[in-house]
Amino acid sequence: xxxxxxxxxxxxxxxxxxxxxxxxxxxxxxxxxxxxxxxxxxxxxxxxxxxxxxxxxxxxxxxxxxxxxxxxxxxxxxxxxxxxxxxxxxxxxxxxxxxxxxxxxxxxx
Numbered sequence: 001x002x003x004x005x006x007x008x009x010x011x012x013x014x015x016x017x018x019x020x021x022x023x024x025x026x027x028x029x030x031x032x033x034x035x036x037x038x039x040x041x042x043x044x045x046x047x048x049x050x051x052x053x054x055x056x057x058x059x060x061x062x063x064x065x066x067x068x069x070x071x072x073x074x075x076x077x078x079x080x081x082x083x084x085x086x087x088x089x090x091x092x093x094x095x096x097x098x099x100x101x102x103x104x105x106x107x108x109x
Contacts, residue, residue: 003030007042010034014043023047027055 001017003024004010010031014021023044025033028051039047064078074080087093 005030005032007032007034007038010044011042020045025049026051 001013004013010023021044023034023039023046024031025047027033027049034042034047036047064074067075067078
């Protein structure tokens with residue numbers, strides 16, 4: 001059942017289907033956003049939030065570039081991730097180690 005539009009519809013889906021169900025919680029979508037405990041009470045086994053990452057990233061980018069445009073530089077109004085920690089988060093130390101381990105001897109030429 002795609003995109004129930006009320007808690008009542010969500011409840012009817014759970015009552016009609018005897019199987020573990022997933023609730024797709026999309027900010028700005030048609031299905032009401034419900035907390036995990038309410039989803040469980042309705043009968044959902046899991047709730048996912050697939051859009052929250054890229055929607056929050058879009059808002060952060062909009063704010064950061066507006067700050068840059070207004071000030072000609074990034075100010076303290078923008079919360080930035082520490083660059084070296086971000087590299088660690090992305091797994092770059094492992095990539096750099098791999099590059100060192102498997103570099104061709106003639107690659108530096």
